Amino acid sequence: MFAKKKELRTELYLKESPSVVSMMSTVISPGGSIDSAVRYVADKGPKNTAKLFRDIVSDTDSRKVSDIRDCVYDLASSMPKGLASFRRALYIVISASETSDAAERSRMLKEATDIALGGLRETGEEYSSKLQTPCMVVFGLGIMVPMILLSIAPMLGMGDVIGMSMTIPESLLEEIILVIVPAAVAAVIISLRGRNPLREDSVSLDGLWKASPMLLAVPVYSMLAGYGFEETSALALAIGFPALFTYLLIQPDVRKETVRTKVECVLKDALFDLGNRMVTGENFESALVNSLSVRKECRAMAESLSREYVICRGDLESAIDRCISSVSVMMAGFVKDIYRASCKDVRDAGRLAIAIAHQLKDQDTVRKNLDNKLRSMTDMMSGTAAVFAPLILGLSIMMMGPLAAVSGAVDSTHAFTIVCIYLTELAVLMSAFGSMLSGRLSAENVIHRVSMTLPVAMAILVTCASISI
Template sequence: MSKYETYENYCRIAHNYFKGFVKDFKPSRKLKEAIKFTGMKVKPAEVYALAVASVFALLLLTLILFFVFILIGIINFAGILICIIFLLLPIVMYFYMKDYPILMEGKEKAHSSGDIPGVVSYLVMALRINPNMERAIKFAANHSTGTFEKVLKKMMYNIRTGKYSAERGLAVLGDEWGEVSPEFKRSMRLVVASTSDKTEGRRQETLNKAAEVLLTGLSERTGDSARKLHTPVMMVFTFGVILPLIFIALIPLASFMGFGVGAPLIALLYIIVLPAILYILINFIIGYRPVTIPPPRIPLSEYPEFKLAPFVILFGFLITLPGFLYLSGVKIVDLGALSMTPILLGISAALSGYFIGTSYRIKRMRDDIYAMEGEFGETMYQLGVILSEGRSLEDAMSRIKEMSRDAKSAEIFAIAANNVRLFNMDLKSAFFDSKAGSARKVFSDTIKSAVETIVAISSRGSASIASLAYRLSDHIKNMRAVDAEIKRTLGSVVSSMQIIAGVVGPLVGGMISGMSNVLAGSMGKVIAEGAGMFGFGTTAAAEPISPGIITIIVGIYVIETAIILISFSDDLIYGGDAVMKKYHLGLYIPAATLMFITSAWAAGVLIGGLGG
């Protein structure tokens, strides 16, 4: 079943009703390539039909709202302004749906591009042992995941059926992904060229160069990508977060001028329409994310069950009860405009508890893997040193633990050596046996592939294994250094997004909400005295929205923007990894909520008191 099945069905339905609008549609080459890459079972005309249908549907919704405004008697300047804002959604949605396959292609390539360093690493490791390109591609296919696993296995099929040679297949692969990663294209050409080198030394140098070109290129291009992302990020912050919050302060003024703006309309705008536009705009930006190395993949079978989920949800619900009771007229504690904020606290507590509970232990497992990978390069170097002394591989594996007492990666070799000696296992089983293998619970592709490479040449002399261990050590250290450099370079953009989501956005939202509530209270007194506003709007001022309702609407909007921005920042640096996204959402949602409530209270006190 296609993961785009729902989208494909909507495209076909839209085409049935709007085929007359798309009969002259001429699709771009980019759209055709995107449909082919993503594997969507749709025609370009059907994609365009859905874009047209979405415009008609949203325009119809806007028209319905317009008539509703007429029926309830708020067809004034404010109502017309809201309708105009609603008209932005069809425009944004049209371009989003029209380019949806292209956006998904960019998203998939951006996500899969994180596997590029791994693919090159597997090819280089395999070719260091044997200059057989077909076997190297098979090794890379068996260790890759996602898009590259499919691409490499399809390449193996084409090679075996004689469609093209292994060398030609890698060259084509480099060309296809050259737009996403130019350094990958250059690296593939060097990998292919390595099989033509006459001497072993020259071949190893070419393979070293292939890995170096990729890692250096990734590091340099990340800096350029981070600089290019700065302007879009600031535009999202300004027009997607701050500007809508500033308009909140104008609501009491609009009411005072006689332009009645109802709470349902504001809720619809701030809880649904504006977050939807922000989400769509972010999806246009995410395609510019640079190549990053993904975190270690842990099998779903190893994920611990979060048994406290029902209790977390119940706990969050209990926190919300005072807010809902106040909304229904039962005032347990009267905090003025903040009386319904327990609703925000309960929602954030439930979301935070669930996200942290389902990700924290997995993150700790990953942290252990990162620590093991960090020391593994040195472990491989020490293995090479011991082997250079003329000792056997089994003896070197036993002694390496003595040289690296605190290194967990050294235990992999020590336990494997005991398996060989005590249980008479062969070397491969000593590492990878499903019950007793020393590396069976090591969820690091880097470590496992390096160990497999050592096992593959274990029949050769100690000097050959030592030489390979030194090269693997350098390669792993370079990979770690580049990964650290990429994260450091992207850190400025990501930290800006996180500060905006967790601090600046909620702070501004709380201050504007508090100020709006004070203005609403002050103007409410004027309205009670029957004052108008110089002939603007109606002859009398409209009833202002309850300060508590404004606070809850803005609070929900702040939580939604925090979720969108934190998800975006994690997409940039972790490639959409669900575990890291959940973990950071669990941290920032309550932080944003508390910051919003605190700043709303402080603004109310400083400007004139929440009680009016």
């Protein structure tokens, strides 16, 4: 079925494989069929794999194929070498769905989950090990090239003293620093994004309007220049203050997301408690409320859930949606799956909750380890834009002042203007790079990073450039 279709792209499906295997396991573990597992992923699974599984379901329902199991097997067989772990995991899941021994089925599903997680971990480690050279290239292009150009420009101009002038035209200097260097850095970043196993499929532009205070830079500069500020100070303040205002504007949303993420993590821990309570015979409704109420981050949610129980008239799924979806749609989906299982057997549903909790914990552990391996790179990029670049380029401007006065080459004020604009470009590029490495590339994330970087960079640049020698 899949032989004629174009080859699956590894980077799109590898990061989804643990979630897909986990979702299929939650259906098959209590005795569900491979058909039910595929339909579950097709309905609620990760975007790219869900589309593949919807095609399988559609072909099965329209009688184009007779057996959904064979379709999944064909899909797994068509996967490229980069998805070998996903392929092996699907083979094991198919085999697990056919065994009648519950213990053996659980063992096989655990093995499938471990294989999928191991594949993601190995790819992530391979990716992080290959970042050293590109990051050095970005560092060299982002700092060393502009620094060298700003340093040699006045020295070349000193050739007038001996009748051998070799000045660099200002237009060429601007073109190299403001266009060619940023374009080269952007090309390196884009080439790395496609290989990131944690990357998002698309860039979210939600929250782009929060960058609107940055547009105040031009009127702020005009106002400060009108009040008699030096051109260099006016330009740095015109860039730094709007960025600081943007940071203050976006910070409440960042804090809110941090709290939401923390509550989501606590919800994952609560699944263990929920499962243990249900295994001992406690019913789903009270077990869920009790497992949430003992955790301070979830007490308000537990109280809200208790009220919803009273007014939902038995529609517990809608009650769960109203109370939990605002924190995590994914967790609300898992809780509803456990509720449906509890309608058949409470103790089996409890074991399902524990299995889901273990799978989520394993996935989080793998992703956290990958984040930790990439953090040194993201910190280096943030430090480059916020500290190292303005520090080195500011000192370069400071040293070129006396030389420019002698040579008549690019004056330090014009060089300062070029550097200010360049540092703004570099902040955007490094923020996008850091956001991309973390796997959370979005307009809001990039804006938040830029708004933190620019005020610090402008302060360091002005301080270094104003030193007198």
